[in-house]
Amino acid sequence: MVAIIDYDAGNIKSVQKAIELLGAEVVVTREKEILLKADKVILPGVGAFGDAMEKLRSYELEDVIKEIIKKGTPFLGICLGLQLLFEESEESPGVKGLGILEGKIVRFSEEHGLKIPHIGWNSLTYPSQGTLYKGIKENSYVYFVHSYYAKATDRSIVKAITEYGDVADASVQKGNVYACQFHPEKSSDVGLQILKNFLEV
Numbered sequence: 623m624v625a626i627i628d629y630d631a632g633n634i635k636s637v638q639k640a641i642e643l644l645g646a647e648v649v650v651t652r653e654k655e656i657l658l659k660a661d662k663v664i665l666p667g668v669g670a671f672g673d674a675m676e677k678l679r680s681y682e683l684e685d686v687i688k689e690i691i692k693k694g695t696p697f698l699g700i701c702l703g704l705q706l707l708f709e710e711s712e713e714s715p716g717v718k719g720l721g722i723l724e725g726k727i728v729r730f731s732e733e734h735g736l737k738i739p740h741i742g743w744n745s746l747t748y749p750s751q752g753t754l755y756k757g758i759k760e761n762s763y764v765y766f767v768h769s770y771y772a773k774a775t776d777r778s779i780v781k782a783i784t785e786y787g788d789v790a791d792a793s794v795q796k797g798n799v800y801a802c803q804f805h806p807e808k809s810s811d812v813g814l815q816i817l818k819n820f821l822e823v
Contacts, residue, residue, distance in 0.1 A: 624821070625660035626650045627687070629677040632668035633805070637700060640807035644818055654686050662821065663690050666807075667702030668767070671727065672714030674702055684720060691722060691799055696823040699801035704772060704794070707801055713770050723796060724775035734787025739769040744784045744792075744804075752781030752795040754802065754819045764792075764802075764809040764816075771803055798823075 624641050626634055628650045641648045641664070649656060657663060665687065667674055678684050691697050699707050708719045711727035719727075730738050743763040748755060771790035774780050782793035782802070793802040800820060806813035 623647045623649060623660050624662045624664065625657050626664045626666060627657065627683060628652045629667075629674065629681055629683055631666065631674060631677070631702065633666050633701065633807075636805075636807045637664060637666040640814065640817055641821070644814065644821060646821055652681050652683060654682075657686055657690060658693070660690075660695065662696045662698070662823070663687075664698045664700065665703035665706065666700040667706070669702055670713060671702070671705055671711040671719070671770070672717040674706055675714070675717050675719060678706070678720075687720060688722070691797075694798050696820065697799050698820050699799070700807070701768065701803060701805055704801035704803050705770060707794075707799065708772055708774075711770060722799060723772075723779065723794060723801075725773050725791075727770045728773055729770050730786065730790075731788055736787045739767060740786045741767050744786060746782040746784055746792055746804075748782055749780050750778070752793065752800070753823060754793065754795065754800055754816050755781065756819050758812055758815055758819075762812045764804040764806065764812055766792075766804045768803060 779796040784792040806816040
């Protein structure tokens with residue numbers, strides 16, 4: 623059973639539909655007992671870093687997420703869900719993230735003259751290929767919607783990068799924690815394969 627963490631963030635429904643399309647049983651919940659029993663857990667999200675952390679804390683989900691990860695359950699962060707795994711974000715100064723991954727979330731630079739937010743299809747290159755990208759050729763395109771991106775301190779956890787003026791960490795993997803800044807659920811066959819690879823972990 624795959625549990626999707628419900629903390630009132632946008633985009634939960636489309637992630638749920640994509641996982642169901644792959645034939646997995648899905649529950650959307652914030653119940654601690656259900657989340658801890660799940661075979662896989664997904665933290666999706668669209669929205670602001672500070673608001674999201676406030677919601678996670680108000681629903682007492684911060685410690686639950688840390689417990690899920692500590693017990694070794696495969697965990698996937700998507701979009702804002704990736705950003706929340708890091709220590710802090712320029713979007714919400716003074717707000718601590720989950721701190722599961724070392725590094726910070728930074729805003730795209732205006733100096734390249736590109737539109738922010740970055741919305742659309744961009745290709746991925748692999749500094750070192752991660753589990754999620756098995757069977758997916760380098761330079762495959764995926765769909766992004768974001769103004770901020772991760773800069774991981776430990777470069778060995780970065781499994782995919784993309785370039786939009788700045789070079790952004792598009793996907794990371796550390797132990798049982800997987801995350802992608804793009805939306806696999808909106809990235810056509812490539813995205814479904816990424817989600818399938820996660821389900822097969």
